Amino acid sequence: MNKLEIRGLRKQFGGLVAVNDIDLELEEGEIRGLIGPNGSGKTTLFNLISGFLRPTKGKVIWRGKDITGNPAHSIVKEGIVRTFQLTTLLKDMTALQNVVIGCHLHIEMGLFEQVFGTARRREKEKAVIERAVGLLKTMGIEDVKDEPAGALPHGYQRLLNIAIALASEPKLLLLDEPTTGMNPVETQELMDRIKMLRDESGITIILVEHDMKAVMGTCEKITVLDFGKKIAEGSPEEVSKNEKVIEAYLGR
Amino acid sequence: MGRNRLRLVIGLTAPAIILIALPFILTRYYVDLTIVFFAHLILAVSFRLITTTGDFSLAHVPLMGMGAYASALMSKYFGWPFWLTLPFAGLASTLVGLIMLYPLLRMKAFAFFIGSYAIGEALRLSWIRIGIFGGHRGISGIPHPSIAIPGLSTISFAGVLPYYFLALVITVLCLVIMFRIDRSRITNIFKAIHSEESLVRSVGINVTSYRILAFEVGTFFAGISGVLLAHHFGHIDPHQFDLTTGLYLLIWVVVGGYTTFAGPIIGVTFFTILGELMRPLGAWMPLVYGLILIIGLLFLPEGLESVPRRISPLLKKMRVRGTSA
Numbered sequence: 082m083n084k085l086e087i088r089g090l091r092k093q094f095g096g097l098v099a100v101n102d103i104d105l106e107l108e109e110g111e112i113r114g115l116i117g118p119n120g121s122g123k124t125t126l127f128n129l130i131s132g133f134l135r136p137t138k139g140k141v142i143w144r145g146k147d148i149t150g151n152p153a154h155s156i157v158k159e160g161i162v163r164t165f166q167l168t169t170l171l172k173d174m175t176a177l178q179n180v181v182i183g184c185h186l187h188i189e190m191g192l193f194e195q196v197f198g199t200a201r202r203r204e205k206e207k208a209v210i211e212r213a214v215g216l217l218k219t220m221g222i223e224d225v226k227d228e229p230a231g232a233l234p235h236g237y238q239r240l241l242n243i244a245i246a247l248a249s250e251p252k253l254l255l256l257d258e259p260t261t262g263m264n265p266v267e268t269q270e271l272m273d274r275i276k277m278l279r280d281e282s283g284i285t286i287i288l289v290e291h292d293m294k295a296v297m298g299t300c301e302k303i304t305v306l307d308f309g310k311k312i313a314e315g316s317p318e319e320v321s322k323n324e325k326v327i328e329a330y331l332g333r
Numbered sequence: 334m335g336r337n338r339l340r341l342v343i344g345l346t347a348p349a350i351i352l353i354a355l356p357f358i359l360t361r362y363y364v365d366l367t368i369v370f371f372a373h374l375i376l377a378v379s380f381r382l383i384t385t386t387g388d389f390s391l392a393h394v395p396l397m398g399m400g401a402y403a404s405a406l407m408s409k410y411f412g413w414p415f416w417l418t419l420p421f422a423g424l425a426s427t428l429v430g431l432i433m434l435y436p437l438l439r440m441k442a443f444a445f446f447i448g449s450y451a452i453g454e455a456l457r458l459s460w461i462r463i464g465i466f467g468g469h470r471g472i473s474g475i476p477h478p479s480i481a482i483p484g485l486s487t488i489s490f491a492g493v494l495p496y497y498f499l500a501l502v503i504t505v506l507c508l509v510i511m512f513r514i515d516r517s518r519i520t521n522i523f524k525a526i527h528s529e530e531s532l533v534r535s536v537g538i539n540v541t542s543y544r545i546l547a548f549e550v551g552t553f554f555a556g557i558s559g560v561l562l563a564h565h566f567g568h569i570d571p572h573q574f575d576l577t578t579g580l581y582l583l584i585w586v587v588v589g590g591y592t593t594f595a596g597p598i599i600g601v602t603f604f605t606i607l608g609e610l611m612r613p614l615g616a617w618m619p620l621v622y623g624l625i626l627i628i629g630l631l632f633l634p635e636g637l638e639s640v641p642r643r644i645s646p647l648l649k650k651m652r653v654r655g656t657s658a
Contacts, residue, residue, distance in 0.1 A: 131535070133531070133534065133535075152539070153534040153535065154534060154537045154538055154539040154540070155539075157535065157536060157537030158537055162535065162536070162537075163535055164535070165531065165532070165535070169529055169531055169532045169535075170529065170532065171524075171525050171528055171529055171532065172528070173528070174521070174525075178521065181518070181521075182521060182522065182525055182532075182533070182536060182538075183536045185522070185536050185537060185538050186536070186537040188518070192519065192546070195517040195518055195519055196510065196513045196514050196517050196519075197513065245532070245535075245536060246535070246536075248536065249536050249537050
């Protein structure tokens with residue numbers, strides 16, 4: 082059964098068509114690569130799926146439910162969580178506090194309880210912190226949990242962003258260039274982690290990535306965008322041999 | 334641990350003793366001043382609560398006025414007792430604040446600042462236009478609060494001394510509640526909305542509802558502060574809640590600092606004492622206020638609250654030099 086279905090999705094900014102009638106179908110548990118030159122509409126597509134932007138036209142259907150144009154916070158509740166191309170962290174807070182903020186949806190605490198509660202609140206609080214530490218462990222960065230996020234090395238910050246996204250327990254995870262600024266070893270480690278995540282919790286992942294080696298080695302299927310249009314789709318081998326793709330990347 | 338607790342106990346009892354002894358030492362004038370100071374404390378701390386989300390609201394003073402008017406009307410015309418008008422006046426401010434938010438939530442940062450001024454001013458001008466609010470002259474003869482204890486007599490807070498203690502209890506209660514909010518996770522979310530809104534949205538937090546929450550909680554306490562003033566003066570008029578007061582509020586909070594809970598408290602205390610010391614200057618006072626604001630922004634951008642943080646490394650250096658010499 083198709084979990085994510087995108088039909089004729091379009092986003093226009095004035096005269097510029099950033100995403101041009103894209104169709105996309107994703108299987109459950111798939112890791113899909115999304116590639117294309119700069120400005121080809123990859124991030125805009127993420128913004129449309131995650132509710133950060135409203136599409137001009139078209140539909141986003143998630144597990145049979147039309148979620149087109151829903152606000153971002155309600156789409157997260159449906160299980161679709163995205164990360165950002167630029168590192169987006171609460172720099173003054175510790176790594177742990179960042180992940181705790183990410184656990185928001187899974188903290189069952191009313192305003193009154195947060196302000197006045199004592200014993201029960203402390204218990205819940207403990208559970209949340211345990212969960213957050215667990216997520217930092219999943220990403221292999223639990224050793225820096227008490228460091229301010231802004232002081233972490235770039236690679237750690239990228240991993241922390243994924244840990245925050247995982248805190249919302251996504252069923253579909255949209256990763257926007259997660260390896261930016263990482264060296265080849267770190268990149269490989271992250272790719273292994275992403276595969277492990279899929280194998281263990283069965284989440285579906287869309288990966289926007291510029292590192293071709295990483296994409297080819299991780300994804301079963303790759304979708305290629307150029308000027309807002311889907312120009313190719315298929316296995317890594319098929320895509321890398323595709324005329325249009327070679328043309329888009331190398332130019333004529 | 335033990336030492337920290339000791340410090341906390343001393344830190345809380347010393348001001349408590351001072352605040353309880355104060356009205357017996359001070360002259361009537363200064364007791365009056367301290368009551369106003371209490372109301373301003375609630376006003377500034379609640380203003381800062383809203384700023385944690387990045388919303389600086391110039392409607393805060395008119396909304397304090399809303400609380401003052403609501404309590405004045407309820408007690409004067411309906412004869413409601415103080416313990417009823419107090420929460421209901423807070424709720425009246427909250428309700429009016431909710432209506433204001435309808436357009437304001439579509440604004441951010443500077444647009445919000447200016448928008449909140451416009452809509453706050455509209456509220457204030459409506460008091461001049463709508464008959465029941467008494468026009469320019471406002472409302473006089475607001476009754477002194479009294480609390481009836483069933484089976485016993487009525488406690489009247491007519492005298493300045495009883496009213497001082499009533500105001501003290503209410504102020505402490507308000508500050509404790511706002512302090513608890515400041516220490517809860519909710520404030521972390523407020524601050525996160527201010528610094529990384531897109532991250533907050535991406536983890537399923539409804540930014541709009543948290544902005545409403547901060548604004549409404551702050552507005553409730555602004556209303557309470559207005560009630561304290563109304564029943565203290567016995568008279569209110571629209572000019573008490575105009576932009577001048579709003580600007581003073583901004584100066585208190587900006588010079589005191591708004592990154593921590595203590596900032597606005599330090600700011601209000603500093604300017605209340607300063608205002609008294611400079612009373613001989615008369616009409617020149619706003620000029621001095623302006624100067625202090627500029628000096629503060631230049632040399633203490635994080636406010637007076639940052640002074641200890643800034644001084645401690647200096648002191649350490651001096652101590653090291655002292656031992657090595």
